[in-house]
Amino acid sequence: MQIKAAVARDRGCALSLESLELEAPRDTEILVRVVATGVCHTDMVVRDGLLPTPMPVVLGHEGAGVVERVGAAVTKVAPGDHVVMSFNSCGHCPSCEEHEPAYCHEFFPRNFFATREDGSSALSQHGECVHGNFFGQSSFATYALCHQRNVVKVSKDADLKLLGPLACGIQTGAGAVINALKVKPGKRFVVFGAGSVGLSALMAAKAIGASVIAAVDTQDSRLEFARSIGATHTFNPQRDDVVKALTEISGYGFDYALDTTGIAAVIRNAVLSLAPRGACGILGASAMGTELSLDEVHFMSGGRRLIGIVEGSADPEKFIPQLIQMHLAGQFPFERMVRFYPFEQINEAIHDSETGRTIKPILLISA
Structure with missing residues (x-):
């Protein structure tokens, strides 16, 4: 399918909004229509080439949206579910087995290498590979592919536009x-x-x-x-x-x-x-x-x-719902830090974050 995404092509440069091709979800993947996504300092660090993420790449790792399609092996969510996409983990190393996914032995390759396990990317442009799967999602885009390990189902009563930053920065x-x-x-x-x-x-x-x-x-x-x-x-x-x-x-x-x-x-x-x-x-x-x-x-x-x-030593499956409940109870007013930007103003949002004008930018991707 054709999607719109913000692509980092050169170190330290502005992201460019481009049309890309996104493959259909594989058996273990989940296609999410991104409603909103937070802008995190880690995105800027990677854009500036300070971590080993290959370019061109679609960043974004605080996505929230609606499930559109699921692979044949997915049982955790179904089309229509509202979800938050968090960091990725392997599920089988000692840390994951002890419910400490933030210290997954494969944290770096699963989150920063911007490829699937087999080295492929689901994103391309006219035959050129564009790296995706950043933090298991690459949510600076209208649609993203994520995984059962890093997707958290949330109540449809919760405000999806607000929830993305719970996936990383606020959770941390x-x-x-x-x-x-x-x-x-x-x-x-x-x-x-x-x-x-x-x-x-x-x-x-x-x-x-x-x-x-x-x-x-x-x-x-x-x-x-x-x-x-x-x-x-x-x-x-x-x-x-x-x-x-x-x-x-x-x-x-x-x-x-x-x-x-x-x-x-x-x-x-x-x-x-x-x-x-x-x-x-x-x-x-x-x-x-x-x-x-x-x-x-x-x-x-x-x-x-x-x-x-x-990542706050968190298991997102448990901790993100806990933060939502704290917020609903008036104990965790993180909405006071937030400023919303249209997706087209992603570079302005990044600039405002870097200069301190905005504490936590959130990009509005789709209705």
């Missing part, structure tokens, strides 16, 4: 707090980086009852927004001695810290802000080979912990 931030760090009520939590991931983490910390919630960012507008959704303290490192300020709040530091920046110096400060037995999660993407430097005596003597986190 909230899951870091709820699933990975397991922040407890009454404890102190600080997030470094108040983008959509960090703000999702902040909302989750408030929802579960953290008593002190701090946000650190260089944009005052983001800090103001953080206060409006529950931050009790905010700091701008361009003005504030963040580690000193965080330590002084309680006299000995915070119970939990989360870094969303991937910047080694910021991670060091996040760890330095921890109280004894505190835990710091890191989830920001950085260049391959980036090394961290910690104060070994401070880290070791206080029994502090550093935890790598992917």
Whole structure:
């Protein structure tokens, strides 16, 4: 079938809206009419060539839509079902068998290599291969093929236009707090980086009852927004001695810290802000080979912990419905971060995300 898609053809360049051919779903694949899809920082990192994804490629990995067709072996969903498409996983490695798909042993090839398992792509243009299957979906398009492992059926009462970002960015931030760090009520939590991931983490910390919630960012507008959704303290490192300020709040530091920046110096400060037995999660993407430097005596003597986190340590099949229920209950107002853009304005949406004008862009693909 003919579809419209945003194609990344050259590193660092704008995406181009093009007509492509999309193959029919194979036995284990699901054809989804994309209603809306979030724009994530990971899409920009791949567009800029910082990860090993081949070009030309259709990116997009926070898709929500309606099932159009299913392959012969698909039993999880049926045509007409409303779905969110999340990250892909293999289903048979030790992590997947223990219900930890975010740490699938094949996470990189299943999500970043932009091909099927056999190396083929379902996308083409006049005989030229266009890579697809990015995060098992490539949802910067009017239609996408996904898989039973990465599709989540949602209620038809839920607003599909809003749900796509639950598949990655929002799931990552909230899951870091709820699933990975397991922040407890009454404890102190600080997030470094108040983008959509960090703000999702902040909302989750408030929802579960953290008593002190701090946000650190260089944009005052983001800090103001953080206060409006529950931050009790905010700091701008361009003005504030963040580690000193965080330590002084309680006299000995915070119970939990989360870094969303991937910047080694910021991670060091996040760890330095921890109280004894505190835990710091890191989830920001950085260049391959980036090394961290910690104060070994401070880290070791206080029994502090550093935890790598992917996709919020979430099982999307369980966690996305949980986030939807939290949202419906008024405990997780992620809609306040969102701004909608027509699909044709995808490059404007990306620019607004990169410049901080929009916290979480969502592209409206079809009605």
